Amino acid sequence: MMQFDRVTVAKEGRTILSEISLDLPEHRIGVIGNNGSGKSTFLRLFNGLERPTSGRVRYKGEDKTDLRQHVGFVFQNPDNQIVFPMVDEDLAFGLKARKLSKPEIKTRIDAVLTELSLTHLRERLTHQLSGGEKQMVALAGVLITRPDLIVFDEPTTLLDLRNKLRFMSVLDALPHPAVVVSHDLDLLAGFDRILHIEDGHIIADGVPDVVIPAYIARSTC
Template identity: 60%
Template sequence: MSSIDPAHDSLYRMRQRTTGKRERRTRMIVLEAVSHDFDGRPVLVDIDLTLAERRIGIVGANGSGKSTFARLLNGLVVPNHGHVLIDGIDTRKDVKAIRRKVGFVFQNPDHQIVMPIVAEDMAFGLKARKIPKGEIDGRIDAALARYGLGHLRERPVHTLSGGEKQLVALSAVLVTEPTIIVFDEPTTLLDLRNRNRVAEAIDALPHPTIVVTHDLDLLSGFERVLMIADGRVAADGRPADVLAFYREQMR
């Protein structure tokens, strides 16, 4: 796919004209002149964005930089140049505060689940924050009940299905009460039934949610979609417009 200059892309310009309206909203992620490279190889290049919609999708080819973009949003990656601000907090300056605000759900839940029993894993982050035991138990019960997973509370994690693991990973994020949730390709490893369960869970979240995905149908009801190409924002706007543009570019 050829490189696309955002300055000459009509979808990108359309979104830029609405930036002032977004900046008046309360929950905001701001990227200011953000660039990042790995071992001298540019991965993201000069990105300026304000993200404030409730549901935002990120699409792009493999290697486009979209997963690195997602990791910038909760301090898993700190940009080589520029700044990422979450509700005004710079990810460079207070990563603990950022991690409290932004929950991150990985593509592979095995990379996220660290304890052998479901309840133990969900309690792990809360114990680190010194939450009282009684409150921990209540939060775990409520998070599992949300997805009808209460019967898995004492189950060994290795006995869960892929869909159950992904919902447990999401539940473990929710018990920490983040204000924003970022998903990195949450349905890639799932069969259709479990893909639909996870899609319904994402759709029902009240949190501002950012989803990196190749599953374009997952984004049809979102407010905004970004397309990343060659480390830049190549298109930015309504899902119907951006996804049609993306499909055309991927032919």
């Protein structure tokens, strides 16, 4: 779905990602690597939050100027994503911007809250939610815009075990293709493909059973 063609990102004279070329048709793609290796920068290229310094990012074979219409981004910290005081207002926000009618907005809010088993949170104050509840509301805020593809940057770091397991089952059931950056290797074990980034280069690319043990061995030696 997403293609990278010799994509380089440089900032302040430093190369952060170096000539990345990838074709990414898989349903579940995980991204691993040390702190500062370039994972979040890589992920931001997917929805245009970051632009290549050189090279091209293509979506379904085309250069798109409006990647945000197609690609949803779930941040590590839901506080960066939730802006309105009430859950239902926050969910409506992205849809009002898209000029949907009031009844259509209500229908979509009902549907997404039901899908994620969050109907009890509809009229809650967002700043009073727990970290896990906020993370689920942030995911609802992305799903409600009906993206074709969703990228997640360390989605489980704030979650306790129960919420992490719940998040994993929600992710499992989502029909959307997803790219997930995570230091939580359990989360990625069942994925179709893992990319290991080091110093802005993809140094390994393959199935989890091969790439993850090699990453662990490299980190522990």
